[in-house]
Amino acid sequence: MAATQTDDLVEYGFRRVIITITAVLCALLEVVDTTIVNVALNDMKGSLGATLTDVAWVITAYAIANVIVIPMTSWLSQQFGRRNYFAASIIIFTVSSFLCGNASNIWELVIFRFIQGMGGGALLVTAQTIITESYPTEKRGMAQAIYGMGVIIGPTLGPPLGGYLVDNFSWPYIFYINIPLGIIATFLTLSFVKSPKYGEKLKANQVDWWGIVFLTAFIGSLQFVLEHGQQDDWFENTTIVILSIVSFFGLILFLWRQLTYKYPIVNLRVLKDQNLRIGTIMCFILGFGLYGTTFVVPIYTQAILGWTATDAGLLLIPSSIMTGIMMPIIGKLIQKGVPQAYLVSLGFLIFFGFTFWMHNVMTPDTGAEHMFWPLILRGIGLGLLFVPITTLALSTLKGKEIGEGAAFTGMMRQLGGSFGIALITTFISRFGQQHRVDLISHLDATKFEVQQRIQQLQMSFMSKGFTANEALDKAHKAIEGSVIKQSTVLSYMDVFLYLGILFLLCIPFMLMVKKGSGKVDMSNVH
Template sequence: MVGQDDLVEYGFRRVIITITAVMCALLEIVDTTIVNVALTDMRGSLGATLTDVAWVITAYAIANVIVIPMTSWLSQQFGRQNYFAASIIIFTVSSFLCGNASNIWELVAFRFIQGLGGGALLVTAQTIITESYPVAKRGMAQAIYGMGVIVGPTLGPPLGGYLVENYSWPYIFYINIPLGIIATFLTLTYVKSPKYGEKLKANQVDWLGIISLIAFIGSLQFVLEHGQQDDWFDDKLIVFLSVLSVVGLLAFIWRELTYKYPIVNLSVLKDGNLRIGTIMCFILGFGLYGSTLILPIYTQSILGWTALDAGLVLIPGSITTAFMMPIIGKLIQRGVPQGYMVAAGFLVFFVFTFWMHNIITPDTGEEHLYWPLILRGIGLGLLFVPITTLSLSTLKGKEIGEGAAFTSMMRQLGGSFGIAIITTFITRFTQEHRVNLNSHLDVTSFEVQQRIHQLQQGFMSKGFSSNESLAKAYQVLDLTVLQQSTVMSYMDIFMYLGVMFLLCVPIVFFIKRGKNKIDLADVMH
């Protein structure tokens, strides 16, 4: 183990460590979204229902969010190099087992184990990159890490679409194996562990804190993932788990504030900038994962695109974000206040959502989506690194690592809340718009009758009888109304997202300028 100052690397070693850490962060994040496009194929080959197959996403997300707050503590117990290498091995082996699963519940169990390994990769990678750079270049280090975090969710769908269309769904897991083996070798060869205090004995471990954290986060994640399809609080399990989540949260807060060796140090939240930063990370997760969810659904279900095309449309925006990251890192190094960049980022995101609200129709073309998605990429670039650095700017030493755990957890939770709330509102808004459209649709009007007659004639020309053709004409009309109502619900979602981002702009006035030079030395031990 080495001292803090000895962690800074130069030249070839730093390049290798950076590549290893970004690759691990990418592996974890790509695996969050890559399965979305393969769910239909999994259902077919494993004989599962849609509800069952949704657990492939839920299990991974629950494991992820449980392990992230514990990562700092686990690194201290086992040594960072050992913990990081073990996490990569767990992730890689469980990827192989996922690909070989013979039924849906085997796959769900292995996805949970994969999530436990993956959650650790995300935050530990951030620490390793940050500590390998000297203090003056740490804004750039965050930018390099941010490229992986932002580009990852976007790479998942096109990569998954390509593998499913050209091979089969197990390959979305097998692709992790060679990368995992390389990352393990590089970690054991190049990554160093900082010195820690004494390890805790078994009887000092905060088992009650761990159990209450699992009860709180695990139950909350389940409620968010399954609330919509189970009719929220009309379902007894959802009610039970909601109560368990609240009880778990209260028990967790009480335990961490009173126990001598807490698994998560809550006192770090006394810092005002960190509190504001965690709120903004939550909103960033909400916007990032929420808009990443709406766009593939809209392009596939309304515009009829393939999974690969739906994924590819997001790529130019991701490249824009990746291009922005080093520029933002340089601006932070030169002393441009992060608060100004965050305010600009929220404003840019507002313009993106307003633009999307105005252009989406049942036949929007790819050329209409190109520039709004580039704008979204610029917004994400302006938000990610400044929010991460200003959250930690007034913290020192070990607190920085503990603060980074909160920002990562809140970004993940923001994504979960975003997806749950958006899917619920899409369903509700679609029903409302459908009722409204039907009430204004006068079947006796000349235009409607003419349209039904044209459709009827079209079906009759294909050999259907007069009555069959009339029934089919009414079906087409009903589907057109449903399609219009769905598009209108997406428009509503974009409008509300825009208002949310606009309301976030004044938050930046509450940020204090850090007196100490931003030193992200201990991010996520």
């Protein structure tokens, strides 16, 4: 039965093109909105009279809502019908975008961002399911490639687009830009997207309300801890400790509830599929690398090299274009039967090459030309990782399992990104302090070179009209400043090196994937 039902959803010709465009547009909207806000935080802070900690909630609220809703999307689709749920999510996303732009204070904005995240999380996973089911099984690799373009290019488009809108208009326009696109996507969804027949809907008293509560406690608390851990000094902070405990017990109770309740909100049994299990772990690592590097590179170029937000965002564009070029090529290779495990292993190796190269070119005054080729290599690596990992994860699923599998991969990719950013910010500050101590220990005031450098700086400040004492004070401050800068650069280098080692360690695991399971098993379909 599932086989014929899956075949009913396969589209051809013009309809498939329209459905693909609609789904990619929605995925792109969602992902761009995750990063577009980063560049506008300063302007929001000024116009809404908020502190930097308050403004950070604009990002946190969206991320928490996203991660809570993603695991529930498959279940919600089954309750309301896929087309209706997808259209409702686009409408929620679009209306809350308008409300975000009109927010009059920071907490209004945070609430509307949370609602926007609830709509957005659904867009990402449902778009992936719709695309997967609209293509015949042998073309699934190509389907994932097309979807992947939106997901990979989105985070990179956010900052330059946000920078342009903030510089030339004002911050509310980063939300208003969603409105026309949302209206078009809603119209296309209602006209073209079909809903699978799911059988019985649950009655209100059968709904897994406790599952929803435990999932929200587990994921919401975990996301908060990851977003705020570093700035609140991790487990020195009572809130972080309490939420970590809530998250841990939330996870235990959630797993118990899902495995014992007759109508679980998240079908954990779908994880019996070995390919999906490996795929979800790899999605986590992919999120780690994708969001982690999208986070580090702009911070390094802005904080150390003094670039503008727009320039920092533009630096990543060639890398994304390269990924976009790679996607269809990889999709074709998978169709021809090249095992996904080999492509992913090559992707990890190339990603290691990128991190190692970045580790070697980073200095306090690296130019854009030094980072161009390493970032192109990053683009090739991400192309080799994204399509094979998502195709591999969903390759042996059928019927409604595809949606359930897509929800797991989507959630793990987002969580991987959150873990990546949390760990990277922690490492940068810890390594930075360590390198500063090491560098200062080498600054011996009795050494001739050190004395000479201080004297040169003192003379240059005196030539600008400062007294001898003021100039000496400024010389010491300048040396302290360059020590901090150098120690920060060294900590970025460490982060790239460790990221690279993580990717290298994944290769042996990929080669353990069952042969043959990489290719789609056609016997499941007919």
